[in-house]
Amino acid sequence: MGLEERRKRERENRKNAILKAARKLFFEKGFRQVTVENIARKAEFSKGSIYLYFNSKEEIYSQILLNDIDKFHDRVADILQGPSSASEALIRVAEIYVDFFLNDRELFRILMNFMLHNNDMNLPEDINNHIIKTTNRTISIIEQVFKYGIEKGEFPPDINLRMNRNAIWGLLNGIISLHLFTGKESGRTEVIHSTIKSGLEIYIRGMENSRKKERGVFV
Numbered sequence: 001m002g003l004e005e006r007r008k009r010e011r012e013n014r015k016n017a018i019l020k021a022a023r024k025l026f027f028e029k030g031f032r033q034v035t036v037e038n039i040a041r042k043a044e045f046s047k048g049s050i051y052l053y054f055n056s057k058e059e060i061y062s063q064i065l066l067n068d069i070d071k072f073h074d075r076v077a078d079i080l081q082g083p084s085s086a087s088e089a090l091i092r093v094a095e096i097y098v099d100f101f102l103n104d105r106e107l108f109r110i111l112m113n114f115m116l117h118n119n120d121m122n123l124p125e126d127i128n129n130h131i132i133k134t135t136n137r138t139i140s141i142i143e144q145v146f147k148y149g150i151e152k153g154e155f156p157p158d159i160n161l162r163m164n165r166n167a168i169w170g171l172l173n174g175i176i177s178l179h180l181f182t183g184k185e186s187g188r189t190e191v192i193h194s195t196i197k198s199g200l201e202i203y204i205r206g207m208e209n210s211r212k213k214e215r216g217v218f219v
Helices: 002-030 036-043 057-076 088-101 105-121 126-150 160-181 189-216
Strands: none
Touching: 002 036, 002 057, 002 105, 036 057, 057 088, 057 105, 057 126, 088 105, 088 126, 088 160, 088 189, 105 126, 105 160, 126 160, 160 189
């Protein structure tokens, strides 16, 4: 390994150490209560060293969200290439989403904190918009599933894609939030998965019945 490559790897390792420390703090304290000094202490760096890698706390926060949101997007990007129906694809997206955040509860709380309180964070407009844009790109896979369902005749052709996308995303986040940090750990994964699956099956059944009524099929 050459000197330049070694330096590059060391720089990446230090950046990752900073992000890892910041993740813990944002999870424990929330965005507003965390300072660059806190992050430096947690990462065992000097405060000045943090600024060699990031310009601000806001940049660190956004990097955490953007990196991990992209990881989720990569997992669901080709979801429509496997399932035989939109209903199956929708349930599969939900399973991946739940597993992703069950394995990274810090990220889930950080994401929910951003979604609920981003107006109070005073993030620079460009960073705030970048996070929102990236998040919307990720959840647009749900919208693609609904389009697929319309094309295959599973779902009504006149549904509001954006509204239904947001409804499913809200269902996923709501059920995860309800169970992820409360109650006993044992059985939590099963409860979340089964509750979400039941909710989606009811939702899908309603869409399918609506489509059958449009065709004049008795339900």
